[in-house]
Amino acid sequence: MARDPGTAPAPAPAPDERQRDADRSQGIILAAARDEFADHGLGGARMDRIAERAGLNKRLIYYYFEDKEKLFQAVLEQAYRDIRDRERELHLLDLEPPQAVRRLVEFTWNYYLEHPEFLTLLNSANLHKARHLEGSQRARALNSPVIETLAEILERGRRSGVFRGGVDPVQLYVSIAGLSYFYLSNSHTLSAIFGRDLLAPKARSERLSHMVDVILGYLLRS
CATH class of the missing domain: 1.10.357.10 (Tetracycline Repressor, domain 2)
Structure with missing residues (x-):
């Protein structure tokens, strides 16, 4: 049965576009983490708050930076x-x-x-x-x-x-x-x-x- 053209999946983002999205997300995370570490220090900083400041899923932070120590670095x-x-x-x-x-x-x-x-x-x-x-x-x-x-x-x-x-x-x-x-x-x-x-x-x-x-x-x- 032929696929309905109206239901065709959207084309996947081009590699350059995916990279720009990744760079943008990492920049947002780093800015949010900078403010959190500046306010609370490494010991007092919380990944939940960093995710909230960034407006991004916490899992994405771990995906890019692994853990709080690597993020601080x-x-x-x-x-x-x-x-x-x-x-x-x-x-x-x-x-x-x-x-x-x-x-x-x-x-x-x-x-x-x-x-x-x-x-x-x-x-x-x-x-x-x-x-x-x-x-x-x-x-x-x-x-x-x-x-x-x-x-x-x-x-x-x-x-x-x-x-x-x-x-x-x-x-x-x-x-x-x-x-x-x-x-x-x-x-x-x-x-x-x-x-x-x-x-x-x-x-x-x-x-x-x-x-x-x-x-x-x-x-x-x-």
């Missing part, structure tokens, strides 16, 4: 990918060395202010001794370019006689990140201890100027 990798993508948009190598370092300090400060979830994710990762990053080749690959860029900036500055020599780009980047990270991560306790609102607009502006002065004061030859 994927969230951390995505967090590093996001900040590194933004750093590349700075085009630091197109600038003179002092301007490039200034821009990196300013960017780091502003990114941390605009993305407090990044700091809370790092806090949670450190509570677990970074075991989710130690085995991640992806995280290492993501973080290498910024160090290579900074090394090139430092070498250009040294050759031109603007910067001192012998500066370790890893140590310098840690100092740039640390000056912002500690201040913002501890802003509530520091404000209470010193009796000043360290997140007031004036205080934030003063902090950024101070950090730029500290970093460039160390690098510039007198």
Whole structure:
């Protein structure tokens, strides 16, 4: 008996379309998981809540990410990918060395202010001794370019006689990140201890100027 044309099954999605759907679903899951881990940490996060935030079936989360530990690792990798993508948009190598370092300090400060979830994710990762990053080749690959860029900036500055020599780009980047990270991560306790609102607009502006002065004061030859 001939099949009724009106009942013919819909054609299966093309492979490219299926991949786009999978990428979209994973992106939604990662965004929901990022917010859940930022709010509750790894220990307090719940897969049920992540599924609810994402508006997706919990089984789909397990299908893509296996378990909560793997999902947390994927969230951390995505967090590093996001900040590194933004750093590349700075085009630091197109600038003179002092301007490039200034821009990196300013960017780091502003990114941390605009993305407090990044700091809370790092806090949670450190509570677990970074075991989710130690085995991640992806995280290492993501973080290498910024160090290579900074090394090139430092070498250009040294050759031109603007910067001192012998500066370790890893140590310098840690100092740039640390000056912002500690201040913002501890802003509530520091404000209470010193009796000043360290997140007031004036205080934030003063902090950024101070950090730029500290970093460039160390690098510039007198």
